[in-house]
Amino acid sequence: MAPFPTIHISCPCNDSISIAPSKSSASRKAPEHDDPEESDMTFDPGSARSNFSLFPLENLLYCEDCNQIRCPRCVHDEIVCYFCPNCLFEVPSSTVKTEGNRCTRNCFSCPICFASLSVTAADESSTSTSPYILLCPHCFWSSAEIGISFEKPTSITAQLAAKLKLPSLQPSSSSASSFSTPTESYFPASASSTTPTIASVETTLTPEEMYARLKTHYATQRAGSGTDEFGTSPGALSRLMGLYSSTLSGSKRTFGTSLGVGKQTAKQKPDWHEYEHVQPTHDESTLINKMRTVGFTGTTSSQQRIIQPHHPLFTSQLRPLAALLRTKRSKRCRACRHILVKPESKVTTTRFRIKLVAMNYIPALTISLLDPTSVSYHSLTPLNTHQFLLTVTNPLFDPINVTLATPQRTPGRFPTEVTILCPDFEVGANTDVWDEALASAGATSGAPTGVQGSQGKSRRTGKKTGNTGTVWDAGRNWTTVVIEIVPPLIPVEGGDSDAEGEKKITELDRIVQIPVCVRVEYETELEREDSLSALSGREQKEKREHTYWSVLGLGRIGKFGGVKSSEGSDTLGSMDSMPTRPMGRPSSYSVNKPSAGPGLGVDAFGASGMGAAAAVAAAVRGGRKA
Amino acid sequence: MPPRSRISVEVAKPPVDFAPSIVVAETASLAGTHRIRIAANTVIHPRAKLNSALGPITIGRHCIISERTQITAPDSQGLTIGDGVVVEVNAVVEAREVGEGTAVEVGVRIGKGAVVGKNCKLSPLTRVADAEVIPDNTVLYGAGERRVDASGTAGARRKLLERHVDSLRVLIPSNASKWMS
Ligand SMILES: [Zn+2]
Ligand SMILES: [Zn+2]
Ligand SMILES: [Zn+2]
Ligand SMILES: [Zn+2]
Numbered sequence: 097m098a099p100f101p102t103i104h105i106s107c108p109c110n111d112s113i114s115i116a117p118s119k120s121s122a123s124r125k126a127p128e129h130d131d132p133e134e135s136d137m138t139f140d141p142g143s144a145r146s147n148f149s150l151f152p153l154e155n156l157l158y159c160e161d162c163n164q165i166r167c168p169r170c171v172h173d174e175i176v177c178y179f180c181p182n183c184l185f186e187v188p189s190s191t192v193k194t195e196g197n198r199c200t201r202n203c204f205s206c207p208i209c210f211a212s213l214s215v216t217a218a219d220e221s222s223t224s225t226s227p228y229i230l231l232c233p234h235c236f237w238s239s240a241e242i243g244i245s246f247e248k249p250t251s252i253t254a255q256l257a258a259k260l261k262l263p264s265l266q267p268s269s270s271s272a273s274s275f276s277t278p279t280e281s282y283f284p285a286s287a288s289s290t291t292p293t294i295a296s297v298e299t300t301l302t303p304e305e306m307y308a309r310l311k312t313h314y315a316t317q318r319a320g321s322g323t324d325e326f327g328t329s330p331g332a333l334s335r336l337m338g339l340y341s342s343t344l345s346g347s348k349r350t351f352g353t354s355l356g357v358g359k360q361t362a363k364q365k366p367d368w369h370e371y372e373h374v375q376p377t378h379d380e381s382t383l384i385n386k387m388r389t390v391g392f393t394g395t396t397s398s399q400q401r402i403i404q405p406h407h408p409l410f411t412s413q414l415r416p417l418a419a420l421l422r423t424k425r426s427k428r429c430r431a432c433r434h435i436l437v438k439p440e441s442k443v444t445t446t447r448f449r450i451k452l453v454a455m456n457y458i459p460a461l462t463i464s465l466l467d468p469t470s471v472s473y474h475s476l477t478p479l480n481t482h483q484f485l486l487t488v489t490n491p492l493f494d495p496i497n498v499t500l501a502t503p504q505r506t507p508g509r510f511p512t513e514v515t516i517l518c519p520d521f522e523v524g525a526n527t528d529v530w531d532e533a534l535a536s537a538g539a540t541s542g543a544p545t546g547v548q549g550s551q552g553k554s555r556r557t558g559k560k561t562g563n564t565g566t567v568w569d570a571g572r573n574w575t576t577v578v579i580e581i582v583p584p585l586i587p588v589e590g591g592d593s594d595a596e597g598e599k600k601i602t603e604l605d606r607i608v609q610i611p612v613c614v615r616v617e618y619e620t621e622l623e624r625e626d627s628l629s630a631l632s633g634r635e636q637k638e639k640r641e642h643t644y645w646s647v648l649g650l651g652r653i654g655k656f657g658g659v660k661s662s663e664g665s666d667t668l669g670s671m672d673s674m675p676t677r678p679m680g681r682p683s684s685y686s687v688n689k690p691s692a693g694p695g696l697g698v699d700a701f702g703a704s705g706m707g708a709a710a711a712v713a714a715a716v717r718g719g720r721k722a
Numbered sequence: 723m724p725p726r727s728r729i730s731v732e733v734a735k736p737p738v739d740f741a742p743s744i745v746v747a748e749t750a751s752l753a754g755t756h757r758i759r760i761a762a763n764t765v766i767h768p769r770a771k772l773n774s775a776l777g778p779i780t781i782g783r784h785c786i787i788s789e790r791t792q793i794t795a796p797d798s799q800g801l802t803i804g805d806g807v808v809v810e811v812n813a814v815v816e817a818r819e820v821g822e823g824t825a826v827e828v829g830v831r832i833g834k835g836a837v838v839g840k841n842c843k844l845s846p847l848t849r850v851a852d853a854e855v856i857p858d859n860t861v862l863y864g865a866g867e868r869r870v871d872a873s874g875t876a877g878a879r880r881k882l883l884e885r886h887v888d889s890l891r892v893l894i895p896s897n898a899s900k901w902m903s
Contacts, residue, residue: 208869216875216878218874218875234863235843235861235864235869236843237873393868
């Protein structure tokens, strides 16, 4: 059950127009795309595309140069460094290229329970020959169980690679020569202790051995190609093409002829053949017998099997898993290539050098039920009016003008009626908390006693914004308005089979999702000292505007006259009548003229300037006592 | 719940049989009517609860009974905890027997009359059903998974535990005489 309410913001890269590179740095000034078509289009949260463009505010970044939200789809990740999450050792990218993306030190995780293993001195009484083992502190799996112990407690990876290679080295001397130092590659040897009995020497090689041979082959080839490790230069490219032919004049020969001499390649690399040939699939009786002897506990679970590179069937074939490396990443705007996030490159510091998160640029929305005691988010009553409080919080240091637009009926098969009681209002600046406190302390000393407790309001009324009457509540940098919805009545499923043309009612139809277009306007002082602002230096203020779609998931529609609401009305008496009021109520609801149910303390609103929410709370408390 | 704690103070002290080298914290709670035996070098943390109302409790040497544990004898046959057993915080033990060297970790519940073998490990929050018998060297971990410990590290663990007990002896002030009188 999804937790409600949910608030998601749509990244405009959905339209795939704004992803195009911004025209120039000249467009840094307020991007005034006041095309009316855009505002006519209603964002449909139910459409298949919107699934991919909706993100919670916390997941969004903001490009200052494009003046646009940036979602994970329209940023470009760049790896700053690789590190091992276990030993926090930074691994150079060249090592990652040669050794793979696993820790090459002493970091392993348990093949049974995936906890990280620790190097422990083995018990004297135990059967292991060497003094150190890898032990899981959680499930007590130890490397001694697969017959592996270590001479020294350091460079376990190298020791492990050597030990895993050893048994498979004997059959073919040709493969032995191709191995370099054991640290060169950690690839666990094949699990099949029942060595396949295919006659050819080449085919007795395990896949890992073949891979190692191939790798050394390529390494020697690349060694000649100089420092260009990516093989991007024309010379390297032609050499790469030439790898598949025995002659060194690879650049001269055409592609067709090089295919013709495929036979000669066998000297340098093994022939391709099916992996399944190596596995003794033709002889399942041994497998079955082994399963019979080891029993259920001796076989691996699917999770244990999949995570291992050689997919062992038995726990005796499990290998310690080298820790996977993690990355630190910086993020770039895909449109203008500016960096949006840049972490400190040192692994142990968690700070960021650059972090342009959207939370610092666009106002945050929060939703709550006006009267949380009467209705649950999970069972909204159809055809009843529900009231929610929508709070807009301003992160900017300038006051903003917010315009909320919403379709009267939400898109979809079962539209919900929506009314925002005050769609146009102002939100105060995110000023210093202490400045505010000092200023309001001076104000309240002279102000009437009723104003105290809502400092932001006193300042707000001083500014004479026109909409104070319809705003529910406001504070320093936030404003709350009331949003009313009337959920639709969804027909009962199964009962009417005659409506075969209709689609089945899904869970998605029951969720009330309201698209809200948030338009923010504000004036800010020019900060940049670039050439453009220097030219037009006389105007100090700049008007900015930002518009985005957000989707409010307000809850799930319950059954008509559901059990929950009737229970609530029993316990709470008349208090419950307010939010689950029948839909005939006039929608011109305001704080100053409450047309609320009979149980509400009407006087509490009108008489004093006390916070309306507090008044409701007081009324609830009074009603409970009575 | 202040009223309850007051009652437990008034409850008659159970007959005890303490080895001289044990550490019993002042605020540990020992209740019941049957005998509670605690062997040498065992540490009972503050706020551990031992209840012998239904049967005797016997705790072996080098055990650590952590705080907020409930050690309750299931019936008249009593509860026997072997040597070198660690009972971690919030564990509830109502077993008939907990074998030597077993670790009962955080939040584990051992049902009434269960028998846990030697050198077992009950990982945090695992459960042992009533009257269940857990064989020696069993590891309970994850979501009810079990395996046999073949690492052979029981001896090393025991040594670590004895050192742990030695350090606790310095840290926890003992007041065994409170129950001895
Ligand atoms: Zn995007
Ligand atoms: Zn590591
Ligand atoms: Zn493990
Ligand atoms: Zn950009």
